[in-house]
Amino acid sequence: MPIIRTSIIRRIQQDLRSRTRSAQEITEDYLSRLQAAEPEVQSFISVASESACAAARALDGRIASDGADSLGPLAAVPLGIKDTLCTAGLQTTAASRVLEGYTPSHDATSVARLKAAGGIIVGKCNCDAFAMGSTSESSAYKATRNPWDLERVPGGSSGGSAAAVAAGQCVATLGSDTGGSIRQPAHFCGVVGLKPTYGRVSRYGLIAYGSSLDCVGPLAGCVEDAALLLQTIAGRDQLDATSSHMPVPDFTQGLEEVERFASRPLEGKRIGIIRETIGEGVSPGVNAAFxxxxxxxxxxxxxxxxxxxxxxxxxxxxxxxxxxxxxxSNLSRYDGIRYGVRQEAANIRETYNTTRQEGLNAEVKRRILMGTYALSAGYYDAYYKRAQQVRTIVQQEMHKALLDFDALISPAAPTTAYKLGHVKDDPLEMYKGDIMTINVNLAGLPAISLPAGFEEGADGRRLPIGLQIIGKAFDEGEIIRIAHVFEQTADFACGTPPTFDKSKSQ
Incomplete structure (x- = not known):
């Protein structure tokens, strides 16, 4: 039985050690691919060609002086970073005009750890403004397109991150997930998206949307590469009080090649299908693939x-x-005074108002207004307090189910990728698209979305469908192993966007 998907990260490390390719050659190959695909896909808000090539030359210098064994586990791996994560010396906008031109003086902890492991940052990926959306169309800069069908969205809010991986513009990316913003784009774009347990990865340097829900996680072309990125960015961070002290295991342990699998490699595992996520409300193609x-x-x-x-x-x-x-609460800081764009006016109040009026888009304003209303006097108990009570019930119910099962599964979204503009002006329809993923964030659990098949579109195009696997808190290793076995044996789930053959960049 052939291996379906192999680790590009491992292959790059082998090339470096065998001197088959230099870090400079690898980086230039991917930058070339990035630039060739960008006019169609529009995955990146900014491209860091000069700094990426400089980092690659520095790696080659280290190899020449100290040997390849001195390099980190991600040496020369071209990576994209969602534009909600701070990058020192590289513009970080959260895809909003209010932060246009903002260049942080520091890296987010997750970004710093990728760099320390030798990763090469090739650019900042497009997303919905302030990560508020499910299509990446609310970006102030561009609408990213799905590499499988350029007339469809890549999902959101980490749509640029998912599309960049699917189009082979980089090996892997970092995204952020508040209610499914890694897993839903992975489902739409046919890649792997991993949301870790809340607290497993530091949020320091992540531009906050919902602080009790936000998680930083990887998107990659295969499960092993996602595991390698998580291995690098996970762990306690003194700069984030919500980061966990839990030890970080080896997430790649047990990811054997398919030839070494037993005939029934998941023997003894109990997996629960969440009944409420199948059937009515889910498209026939998604139901069939699931x-x-x-x-x-x-x-x-x-x-x-x-x-x-x-x-x-x-x-x-x-x-x-x-x-x-x-x-x-989080977005009250964008006032035009401390960072980002400032629209000068007659007085400070008018400066605040004008800056926020012109710098924040309609979806961001809508969510700020709704959140302010829910927290206002007379409504706090009816809305926010009641929502927190529901959150506790959801959390308890999921934890109870996971006492009987090693993992829970569901589709990663109820439909395949939307047509561009289909839900952009219908926020309720867009919000309903998160039905499969949000409970995982409410419960703080880990989950992974990986390719599980395809739906044939009316125009004959294949559209990817993702399988979501949910695990116990801080047990990412279990869902990674289950996902890897599935990935390596499910030939029906394998595919590459027809216009973007990633093998050309490997």
Whole structure:
């Protein structure tokens, strides 16, 4: 049985050690690919060609003087960074005009750890402004397009990050996930997206949306590469009081090649299908692909049973109340005084008002207003407090289910990628698209989305579909291993956007 997807990161390390390719050659190859695809895909807000090449030359110098064994685990790996993560010396806008021209003096902890491991930052990926959206169309700079169908969205808010990986513009990227913003774009673009347990990865340097929900995580072309990135960025950070003291295991342990798999490699694993995420409200193509994925897990030896989480539907409104309430507080700092764009006016109050009026887009304003309303006197108990109570119930229900199962599964989204503009002006329709993912964030659990099949579009194009695997808190290793076995044995899930053959950049 052939290996379906192999690690590009491992291959780059082998090339460096064998002197087959230099860091400079690898970086230039990917920058060339990035620039060639960018006019169509529009994944990047900014491209860091000069600094990327300088970092690659420095790596080659280290190899010449100290040997390849002195390099970090991500040496010469071209990486994209979602524009909500601070990058020293490189513009960081959160895809909003209010931060246009803002250049941080520091790196986010996750970015700093990638650099310390030898990763090469090739640019900042487009996203929905302040990570508020599900299509990446609310960016103030451009609308990213899905490499599988350029008339469709890549998802959001980490749509630029997912599209960049799918189009082969870089090896992997970092995204942020508040209610599914890594996993839903991974589903739309046919890549792997990993949301870690809340607190597993430092949020220092992440431009906050919902502080009790935000997570930083990787998007990559295969499960092993996502695991390698998580291995690098995970761990306690003194700069983030919410980062966990939990030890970081080796997330790549047990990711054996398919030839070494037993005939039933998931023997003894119990996997629960969340009943409320299948059937009505889910497109026929997604349902069919999910059924096939669940059957495949059973053929691999897993016991697969349905499990009911009755409060699943209550999570969606509770999530939006909590997220918008936290956003209304977090975004109060963008006043035109401390950083970013300033629209001068007659007095300081008018300066605040004019800057925010012109710098924040309609979706961001909508969420700020709704969050402020939910926190206002007379409404706090009715909305925010009640939402937190629902959050506790959702969390308890998911934790209880995971006492009986090693993992829970669901589709990563109810449909395949939307047509451009389809939900842009319909916020309620856009919000409903998060139904599969938001409860994971409310519960603070880890989850991974990986390719599970395709739906044939009316125009004959194949559109990717993702399988979401949810695990126990701080047990990312378990869902990574299950996902890897699925990925390496499910040939029906394998594919590459027809216009963007990544093998040309490998």
């Amino acid at each position: 059924d096939r994925a669940a059957q495949h897990l059973a053929t691999l030896g897993a016991e697969v049973h349905e499990v009911s989480l009755p409060t699943s539907g209550a999570g969606l409104p509770a999530y939006y109340v909590i997220a918008m309430s936290e956003a209304s």
